[in-house]
Amino acid sequence: MVMRQPLHNRIRSDFEAWILSGRMKPGDRLPIEQDLMLEYRCSRMTVNKALSALATAGLIERRKRAGTFVARPRTHSMVLDVPDLAAEIRARNQTYAYKTLARSVRVPHRDNEEERLLAGGRLLVQLDGLHLADGQPLAVEYRLVSVRAVPEIVDVTFGDNPPGTWLLQHIPWTEAETRISAVSATATIARLLTQPVGTPCLKIERRTWRRTERITQVQQIFHGAAYDLVARFGHGTTAITGTSVNP
Amino acid sequence: MVMRQPLHNRIRSDFEAWILSGRMKPGDRLPIEQDLMLEYRCSRMTVNKALSALATAGLIERRKRAGTFVARPRTHSMVLDVPDLAAEIRARNQTYAYKTLARSVRVPHRDNEEERLLAGGRLLVQLDGLHLADGQPLAVEYRLVSVRAVPEIVDVTFGDNPPGTWLLQHIPWTEAETRISAVSATATIARLLTQPVGTPCLKIERRTWRRTERITQVQQIFHGAAYDLVARFGHGTTAITGTSVNP
DNA sequence: CAGTGGTCTAGACCACTGA
DNA sequence: CAGTGGTCTAGACCACTGA
Numbered sequence A, B: 001m002v003m004r005q006p007l008h009n010r011i012r013s014d015f016e017a018w019i020l021s022g023r024m025k026p027g028d029r030l031p032i033e034q035d036l037m038l039e040y041r042c043s044r045m046t047v048n049k050a051l052s053a054l055a056t057a058g059l060i061e062r063r064k065r066a067g068t069f070v071a072r073p074r075t076h077s078m079v080l081d082v083p084d085l086a087a088e089i090r091a092r093n094q095t096y097a098y099k100t101l102a103r104s105v106r107v108p109h110r111d112n113e114e115e116r117l118l119a120g121g122r123l124l125v126q127l128d129g130l131h132l133a134d135g136q137p138l139a140v141e142y143r144l145v146s147v148r149a150v151p152e153i154v155d156v157t158f159g160d161n162p163p164g165t166w167l168l169q170h171i172p173w174t175e176a177e178t179r180i181s182a183v184s185a186t187a188t189i190a191r192l193l194t195q196p197v198g199t200p201c202l203k204i205e206r207r208t209w210r211r212t213e214r215i216t217q218v219q220q221i222f223h224g225a226a227y228d229l230v231a232r233f234g235h236g237t238t239a240i241t242g243t244s245v246n247p
Numbered sequence C, D: 001c002a003g004t005g006g007t008c009t010a011g012a013c014c015a016c017t018g019a
Helices: A007-020 A033-040 A042-057 A085-091 A113-119 A163-170 A187-193 B007-020 B035-042 B044-056 B085-091 B112-120 B163-170 B187-191
Strands: A061-063 A067-070 A077-083 A096-104 A124-133 A137-145 A173-186 A200-210 A215-221 A225-236 B061-063 B068-069 B077-081 B098-104 B124-133 B136-146 B177-183 B201-209 B213-223 B227-234
Touching: A007 A033, A007 A042, A007 B112, A033 A042, A033 A225, A042 A061, A085 A124, A085 A137, A085 A163, A113 A124, A113 A137, A113 A215, A137 A163, A137 A187, A163 A215, A173 B177, A187 A215, A200 B201, B007 B035, B007 B044, B035 B044, B044 B061, B068 B136, B077 B112, B085 B098, B085 B124, B085 B136, B085 B163, B112 B124, B112 B136, B112 B213, B136 B163, B136 B187, B201 B227
Parallel strands: none
Antiparallel strands: A061 A067, A077 A225, A077 B077, A096 A124, A124 A137, A137 A215, A173 A200, A173 B201, A173 B227, A200 A215, A200 B177, A225 B177, B061 B068, B077 B227, B098 B124, B124 B136, B136 B213, B177 B201, B201 B213
């Protein structure tokens, strides 16, 4: 028998289709594993693998003794691709460039709790720069990296690559927090982005951890009219994501 | 033997810890399943379940004949909880209210391609409203719902609930696209949010599909200083998400 | 207390692909 | 062509919990 598609995938996509098409509605009960074994002429492990995957994806809920049910449409839990700006811009056939504005090794500011937590009693590397697409300023970046968490950072030469790309490729992380807000361009930001003061800008702040240890924190300020954050979402593993830079 | 924790979970978290702690680095090879069977004194299915989960989470890569390897830290693929505003605000112990500004059934605008695609040759329901936290305007919402995809929408009474909450709970979706940008408050927006004209605002646009059929599209404009979109991220299933309304 | 899912075993055959 | 993972079987015991 040719295994064009694994049987557990067929079972999975059958129910996926029935649920998403509305033929099976939230609260509806699925057959028990024993019945599905007979229907698909397979072992229980195969049925279980298919239904476990659907449960992980949040499409169904499984309760012992009670059975398996179509889940309520969940709160929109979605996959967002937080951009590696360089890759995003190049994917749009624009030239990408990163210009370093400042690079220094320093102690955390005494009155800045966030910086002190990031430093963890040691030093910080400050890396400020400008992201450009097709030569036009797109975003200002202010980044701090913990020397304690990333000792190599002191000596790394990034060349034309932004430090974010290097970090993404070399430093494993376990947790991150991203905060997105809208701000007005200050005088400094406006000058760097070559926009009028007061231009609405998208501010993205991100902090990254490995376990409990802080790795880096970054503030990126995008020219609002030139940049949108776009995320495309699907259930579970079907998610497709992306970002977009406006023309 | 008491099954405090399933064995496949122990195997999984062992490698998770070694990878995330940096003890195992990207490109490092994991033992083959046969060896792990011996090490953990279990069957191959148990080992396979653990490693398959890690592969799904993106922490490892599996290649036939070649073996299993620690994956390069991935582009930041993350889970974002797009807020059910009502729930978010109540979770912060603020009172939530939704005020309907307009509700009508209408044809799509002839020159608006998006509206025509959403309507699919039939009618649209327009639902405009204002989200309030502790009585203060937080966001203006402009929503369109396809009558073709959601016939019930014509007769539903939402009461004090926003239509988004009702849709989330009743209509299964398969895909969504969210676009986040920064804009200046127009005169109308400024009046509704009781802010000065030109205040930076966060604009969230979302379109939702079931398979290829469009369900709804919505534009939410948040008072920038009062609202941040926050997302907390972890690898795979460990993701914790949330949003925050500034005090 | 009995039905249901969670986990596990000890095999098996096979597809894929790199040495 | 041989090593590795992908899939599957036909059982088994058990934890949980709702009828």
